[in-house]
Amino acid sequence: MAAVAARYPELKALDVEVLAMSTDSRFVHKMWQEYELSKMVEGGVPFPMLSDAGGKIGAIYGVYDEAAGVDIRGRFIIDPDFVIRAMEVLTPEVGRNPEELIRQVKAFQHVRATGEVTPSGWQPGQMTLKPGPALVGRVWEIWKP
Amino acid sequence: MPELTDGCVKPAQGPIVPLPQQAAAAAGREAMEEKRMIARVGQEAIDFEANAFINGVGFRTVKLSDYKGKWIVLCFYPGDFTFV
Numbered sequence: 239m240a241a242v243a244a245r246y247p248e249l250k251a252l253d254v255e256v257l258a259m260s261t262d263s264r265f266v267h268k269m270w271q272e273y274e275l276s277k278m279v280e281g282g283v284p285f286p287m288l289s290d291a292g293g294k295i296g297a298i299y300g301v302y303d304e305a306a307g308v309d310i311r312g313r314f315i316i317d318p319d320f321v322i323r324a325m326e327v328l329t330p331e332v333g334r335n336p337e338e339l340i341r342q343v344k345a346f347q348h349v350r351a352t353g354e355v356t357p358s359g360w361q362p363g364q365m366t367l368k369p370g371p372a373l374v375g376r377v378w379e380i381w382k383p
Numbered sequence: 384m385p386e387l388t389d390g391c392v393k394p395a396q397g398p399i400v401p402l403p404q405q406a407a408a409a410a411g412r413e414a415m416e417e418k419r420m421i422a423r424v425g426q427e428a429i430d431f432e433a434n435a436f437i438n439g440v441g442f443r444t445v446k447l448s449d450y451k452g453k454w455i456v457l458c459f460y461p462g463d464f465t466f467v
Contacts, residue, residue, distance in 0.1 A: 239460055254454040257445070259433065262463040264389070267436035270463035281438070286445050288433040290459070294397040295431045300420030301459045309459040316428045316455040320448070325424055330461040343454060 240278040245336040246285065252343055256285035261296070261308050264289050301327055315342060317350065357381050389442040396432035399446075428455075 239258055242249075249256055262270075267287035276282035290309055296302030301312035313334060315324040323346045328334070345356045354366035367373060367381065400421070422429055428447060435445040447455070 239458070242456075242458060249456065252454065254456055255450045256456045256458065257447070257450070258458050258460065260460050260462050264434045264436040264442050266463045268442075271436065271438055274464065284438060286435040286437045286443070288435045288445055289395075290397075290433060291395075292397070295433060296459055298398045298400070298420060298429050298431070299422045299457075299459065306461075308461045310461055312459040314422070314428070314455075314457040316447075316457065318452050318454060320428050320451050322422060322424050322426060322428050325422065330465070334458075339456065343456070347454070 239283060240275055241333065241336050242339070243275070243279040243283040243285070245340060248340055249343070252340070252347065254343055257288055258283065258285060259288040259290050259295065259309065261290050261293055263291065300325075313339060315339075315346060317346065358383060393434055393442075393444070395434045395444055399430040399432065399448075428457075 242256060242258075246256065260267075264287070267289065271282045271287070290296050290302075293302035293304070293307065293309060296309035296312075299312060299314065301309045303310050308330075310327065310330050311332075311334065312325065312327040314322055317323050324342050326334070341361065344362050345360050348360075348362065348366070349355060352366070354368055356366050357364075360366065365381065367377065430446060430448045432444060432446045435443050437443055447457070
């Protein structure tokens, strides 16, 4: 969570709103913010911290672990049309990679703006592909992993 | 910063499921339907309402659809005061 917060200025610059959610109450969110997060990230976590009491929202998003009673680590990118573009779900012991999150946001924004598609590992400024009959069987000519 | 006034118990709607799901619930399959994952890439996000803490603002009730029209990153995590 703190790792995402540390990259928040970059996400904000991409016009991204971040929402964090766990099964903890809003009261515990406030305490975590004051006691710990504010010491990890200057100013604390700047985005809303939501409470999924009972895990009903997590269940709908496929991240609620019923045995443990918690939402596991799931991350969703939703576009301005309210369509889910990406999801990544990890078991709790491995943290996220905010670098990859930001890369995916940039790629989806590029695709939305241009109609082009981005090859594996694409970074802004690199070549994209323009799908169409002329490209079938010829991707190898212009792109290699 | 405004005062953080809030009662002890504040209901929030939780998932606001689309109509076909509600119809299924009305048909008596509520418990089963409610637990089913219905979020899919390429499909519209499932709206929800939840209580929230917002740093510098206080306690608010937030709906996912409040942010419609923007790019949203929704991050679930296992718990406050955990380790990763």
